[in-house]
Amino acid sequence: xxxxxxxxxxxxxxxxxxxxxxxxxxxxxxxxxxxxxxxxxxxxxxxxxxxxxxxxxxxxxxxxxxxxxxxxxxxxxxxxxxxxxxxxxxxxxxxxxxxxxxxxxxxxxxxxxxxxxxxxxxxxxxxxxxxxxxxxxxxxxxxxxxxxxxxxxxxxxxxxxxxxxxxxxxxxxxxxxxx
Amino acid sequence: xxxxxxxxxxxxxxxxxxxxxxxxxxxxxxxxxxxxxxxxxxxxxxxxxxxxxxxxxxxxxxxxxxxxxxxxxxxxxxxxxxxxxxxxxxxxxxxxxxxxxxxxxxxxxxxxxxxxxxxxxxxxxxxxxxxxxxxxxxxxxxxxxxxxxxxxxxxxxxxxxxxxxxxxxxxxxxxxxxxxxxxxxxxxxxxxxxxxxxxxxxxxxxxxxxxxxxxxxxxxxxxxxxxxxxxxxxxxxxxxxxxxxxxxxxxxxxxxxxxxxxxxxxxxxxxxxxxxxxxxxxxxxxxxxxxxxxxxxxxxxxxxxxxxxxxxxxxxxxxxxxxxxxxxxxxxxxxxxxxxxxxxxxxxxxxxxxxxxxxxxxxxxxxxxxxxxxxxxxxxxxxxxxxxxxxxxxxxxxxxxxxxxxxxxxxxxxxxxxxxxxxxxxxxxxxxxxxxxxxxxxxxxxxxxxxxxxxxxxxxxxxxxxxxxxxxxxxxxxxxxxxxxxxxxxxxxxxxxxxxxxxxxxxxxxxxxxxxxxxxxxxxxxxxxxxxxxxxxxxxxxxxxxxxxxxxxxxxxxxxxxxx
Numbered sequence: 001x002x003x004x005x006x007x008x009x010x011x012x013x014x015x016x017x018x019x020x021x022x023x024x025x026x027x028x029x030x031x032x033x034x035x036x037x038x039x040x041x042x043x044x045x046x047x048x049x050x051x052x053x054x055x056x057x058x059x060x061x062x063x064x065x066x067x068x069x070x071x072x073x074x075x076x077x078x079x080x081x082x083x084x085x086x087x088x089x090x091x092x093x094x095x096x097x098x099x100x101x102x103x104x105x106x107x108x109x110x111x112x113x114x115x116x117x118x119x120x121x122x123x124x125x126x127x128x129x130x131x132x133x134x135x136x137x138x139x140x141x142x143x144x145x146x147x148x149x150x151x152x153x154x155x156x157x158x159x160x161x162x163x164x165x166x167x168x169x170x171x172x173x174x175x176x177x178x179x
Numbered sequence: 180x181x182x183x184x185x186x187x188x189x190x191x192x193x194x195x196x197x198x199x200x201x202x203x204x205x206x207x208x209x210x211x212x213x214x215x216x217x218x219x220x221x222x223x224x225x226x227x228x229x230x231x232x233x234x235x236x237x238x239x240x241x242x243x244x245x246x247x248x249x250x251x252x253x254x255x256x257x258x259x260x261x262x263x264x265x266x267x268x269x270x271x272x273x274x275x276x277x278x279x280x281x282x283x284x285x286x287x288x289x290x291x292x293x294x295x296x297x298x299x300x301x302x303x304x305x306x307x308x309x310x311x312x313x314x315x316x317x318x319x320x321x322x323x324x325x326x327x328x329x330x331x332x333x334x335x336x337x338x339x340x341x342x343x344x345x346x347x348x349x350x351x352x353x354x355x356x357x358x359x360x361x362x363x364x365x366x367x368x369x370x371x372x373x374x375x376x377x378x379x380x381x382x383x384x385x386x387x388x389x390x391x392x393x394x395x396x397x398x399x400x401x402x403x404x405x406x407x408x409x410x411x412x413x414x415x416x417x418x419x420x421x422x423x424x425x426x427x428x429x430x431x432x433x434x435x436x437x438x439x440x441x442x443x444x445x446x447x448x449x450x451x452x453x454x455x456x457x458x459x460x461x462x463x464x465x466x467x468x469x470x471x472x473x474x475x476x477x478x479x480x481x482x483x484x485x486x487x488x489x490x491x492x493x494x495x496x497x498x499x500x501x502x503x504x505x506x507x508x509x510x511x512x513x514x515x516x517x518x519x520x521x522x523x524x525x526x527x528x529x530x531x532x533x534x535x536x537x538x539x540x541x542x543x544x545x546x547x548x549x550x551x552x553x554x555x556x557x558x559x560x561x562x563x564x565x566x567x568x569x570x571x572x573x574x575x576x577x578x579x580x581x582x583x584x585x586x587x588x589x590x591x592x593x594x595x596x597x598x599x600x601x602x603x604x605x606x607x608x609x610x611x612x613x614x615x616x617x618x619x620x621x622x623x624x625x626x627x628x629x630x631x632x633x634x635x636x637x638x639x640x641x642x643x644x645x646x647x648x649x650x651x652x653x654x655x656x657x658x659x660x661x662x663x664x665x666x667x668x669x670x671x672x673x674x675x676x677x678x679x680x681x682x683x684x685x686x687x688x689x690x691x692x693x694x695x696x697x698x699x700x701x702x703x704x705x706x707x708x709x710x711x712x713x714x715x716x717x718x719x720x721x722x723x724x725x726x727x728x729x730x731x732x733x734x735x736x737x738x739x740x741x742x743x
Contacts, residue, residue: 020575027580054245057234058406071243073232075456076217076431078618125575133376133570135581138238139214154583154590156522156566161406164395167357170524173517175359 003044004091008103010036011035016098019113021127021132026151030132030144038135038144042093046084050074052084055141061147063163069141089176090127182469184207185427187741189474190434193281194727195714195734197202197416201332202738203474209336211427211453211468212420215312216247218430219404220284220414227421231283233292233404234571235395237565240403246285247277252618255480257677259629259663265560269615270372273504280404281428282478282681283413283727285399287526288382290335291410291557292326294535295319297722304552310602313719316672316700317343322327325739326580327734331379331716332419334388335732337380343532356385356394361525363591364514365560366529368652370642374559376531380728381411383525399565400526401426404679412727424516427431431455433467433619435472435491437473439708452619463619472741473708476734479716483609483686484624486697488577490566490685492704494562495695496736499609501688502626503721504680505598506634507662509545510645511563512594512654514589521562527596529560534597534641535723542641550638555637556598556723558645563592593654595645598682599638602631609686628678635665682726687716702737708742711737 002055005013014031017039023029045051054073059076061067075083097120105113135144138152139158151158186208188708189196200210219232232245240247255274256266275282296303306312327348329335332369336353355378358366366376374493383394385406394409413496420426431454438447446670448469456463475482486492517684532553534541563569569589573582585591607629611622642659649657662679690696693705698717704710715726715735 001494021570021579022577027583043708053243054232054239055236056232056235057236058229058231059234068231069234069236073219076454078252078460079217079244079247079249080456081458082249082618112219113634129575130571132575133567134238134242137566137570138242139236142238146393149584152568153567153580154586157398157592160395160397161399162395164397167396170357170359170396171363172360173519173523 003040003041004038005043009072009098010040012098012103012105013039015113016101016128020129021136028136030083030156031134032049033136033149033164034144034146035132035135038142039094039131041143042131043087043094045087051080051083055139059109059161060139060141060159063160065162069139093124093127096175098126147158183471184448184468185211185470187472187474188213188470189476190426190449190467191281191476191478191481191714192279192413192417193275193476193478193714194283194413194416195730196281196411197420198329198332198731198734199474199713200426201416201420202735203742204420206742207425208742209425210420212431212451213432213434214279214428214430215516216430217456218279218332218428219245220279221418223421224642226520227359227418229408233406234402235399235406235699237567237629240285241565242651249272251282253615254615254623254709256612256615256623256625258625258627260627264394265613266615266625268676270469273435273681274684274712275480275681275683276395279428280413280417284404286412288410289530289559289725290333290380291529291530291724292345293319293722293724293729294343297720297724300638300720307602307631307633308550310604310633314600314717315596316689322729322732322736323348324735328735329728329731332416333382333416334384334391335380335382335728336385338378341377341532342375343536347642350496351380353385353388356381356383356525357396357530357693358527358561359516361562362529362560364518364652365593365648369531369648372648372651373654374531374533374648376529379527379559381525382410384409384411395526396524398522398524402520421509424431427526434477434485434507436485436696438467444708446707449473475710475712476714478626478714479683479686480609482712482716482725484611486687487611488622491708492697492710494695494706497688497695499683499686500605500735502607502609502628503601503603503684504628504678504717505682505721505723506601506630506638507599507678507680508638508645508659509662510595510642510644510649510657510659511592512646512649512652512657514591514593516588517595518593519562520592522566527559527561528536530539530557532557534558534637535600538635544636544640548632548635550636553633553637553640554600554723556600557725559596561594561596562667563589563594563734586675593649593652595649597638597641598723598725599634600678601721602633603685603720604631619654626677628741630665658689682721684715684718684721684726687712688719689717690719701740702733711741713737
């Protein structure tokens with residue numbers, strides 16, 4: 001369920017994220033892997049309490065221990081002010097950028113989409129790319145990298161606590177005591 | 180004396196403040212530690228267990244300021260020289276964490292000692308034109324017992340194989356941990372080229388120690404808080420202080436200034452803003468603590484900022500001056516096979532000191548640059564950043580997925596970082612920005628800093644040597660850059676225009692002469708009898724070694740001297 005985006009903006013955003021970081025059959029596209037949910041969760045972070053800014057810890061539960069990332073941390077009152085301000089600026093950039101792409105953006109052919117994306121200006125595109133990277137390669141608790149699909153494509157475990165790695169996995173990860 | 184709140188107020192809960200708090204509380208003093216940041220480290224009531232906020236989460240730590248300071252609340256400004264005008268940029272300028280535990284929380288815990296020569300650089304090597312090279316007022320022998328104390332308190336794992344190391348009175352508390360795979364390539368290659376790498380002394384447990392578990396090599400060491408408390412700095416020090424029952428930590432307490440008596444020679448306490456009260460209630464309340472002593476430990480950026488704002492301790496005019504970093508030379512090599520970057524292990528597992536010691540070629544390079552001598556710094560053998568940081572480098576486009584899988588800038592990358600000695604220059608300084616303010620209306624700190632040609636010459640000499648080592652180790656290609664960027668790297672550096680180093684040093688130097696130093700050899704302010712500084716502000720030189728163990732040892736020494 002979307003928090004800040006309406007259905008049209010959600011579709012447009014997912015398509016634009018896929019245009020910036022497309023899937024290639026092995027690695028997922030930023031939109032397809034949940035990038036729109038990532039951005040939506042961030043732009044609507046203060047719809048829930050605590051806000052979805054800092055995931056909890058210490059363990060995701062994927063490698064032992066109790067899953068606690070979903071217990072987002074409280075912000076201090078001044079931190080909350082700073083984040084509200086930051087997110088308000090991002091909301092403005094996203095609203096303008098997505099609306100200029102248009103509600104039909106996801107249905108256009110790639111050439112026209114590229115043209116419209118180019119026309120949105122660097123503020124929106126740069127922010128979108130930063131969030132695409134964060135969504136794809138950050139922890140799934142933030143809404144992107146669904147089921148760790150982007151980490152799997154690069155053979156990256158992500159978090160490993162509390163299991164960690166054995167000394168042999170650190171020094172001889174190729175499975176031999178010789179490089 | 181009954182109207183005092185405590186014997187000592189400590190400003191700052193990083194390694195220096197934590198050490199002072201621990202030593203003073205152990206000596207029977209009552210101590211209140213003020214920390215302007217939030218607490219994510221440990222419960223402040225017995226049994227002082229972990230809060231569980233730290234995790235293997237790249238976004239929270241590297242993209243979302245969980246450790247503070249939020250640059251939206253606490254901007255800093257930077258300029259290279261006055262020729263840049265009032266400032267070149269506003270934002271993050273080598274921010275150390277602003278949180279309970281300070282810089283110790285995000286550090287990967289490389290904790291080397293300095294060498295004997297580092298304390299008498301002027302006597303040993305002589306002056307350098309344009310720099311203020313001095314001897315320290317104390318020597319290595321004065322500090323050695325406190326180095327031992329610091330290693331024991333934090334829990335340092337290491338071995339005594341570095342041929343250039345200073346003498347030590349005992350072994351490390353723990354043996355070293357597992358070698359990272361990349362180091363199994365770079366260390367033999369360095370040895371084949373005549374260098375002397377050794378396993379880095381590291382403040383991460385290799386066996387259960389002090390009630391905390393051994394490190395399990397999770398790979399989220401540098402820039403991340405440790406989820407299992409395997410890193411001892413500074414949680415071990417703060418917990419030990421709290422367990423005395425005589426120490427209290429107050430987070431979200433921004434020290435405004437030091438109150439003084441009618442003579443102006445003695446501190447009477449500290450005024451601070453209570454930031455636990457939010458903006459909806461108007462300006463945060465100003466509170467005051469009265470104490471018989473004050474310990475300044477805000478770090479080499481915030482300590483001079485407070486003193487300059489307060490008009491305290493600056494009869495010498497030296498507060499804020501001689502700001503030093505480490506001039507970082509970053510040589511990277513991409514290997515044909517996976518080296519797993521920094522994703523397993525302790526970020527850095529080996530160091531070599533050869534470029535601090537120098538050789539005939541380094542002396543020749545010095546002469547060619549018109550300098551009497553050159554000193555580099557420790558070279559860290561380590562990995563690169565996490566996948567989010569890597570993803571940002573490749574830029575948008577259809578190539579992105581393949582570039583991430585190929586991972587020449589993370590998974591196949593091995594990195595040498597030289598923490599080059601930065602010579603003191605009086606013009607390099609922290610002062611108050613004339614117009615930028617923080618969220619509470621206080622003048623932002625401003626850095627004015629540019630390298631001496633010594634740093635540039637040392638980097639230019641060492642960079643090609645490090646590239647040769649990486650090629651010898653099997654790298655397909657190598658490239659060297661610096662932070663801050665210079666020359667052809669001046670534009671577009673991913674590390675930014677300001678020095679990326681978090682080793683912030685100088686700005687309240689220790690000396691024998693009140694006309695040329697801010698604190699005396701016991702780290703007491705020349706101008707206020709009952710105030711000491713226990714952070715890296717007091718270093719007269721930067722050396723080429725990470726500053727943390729030395730600032731902890733100095734803090735322990737100063738606190739012992741204070742408490743008698």
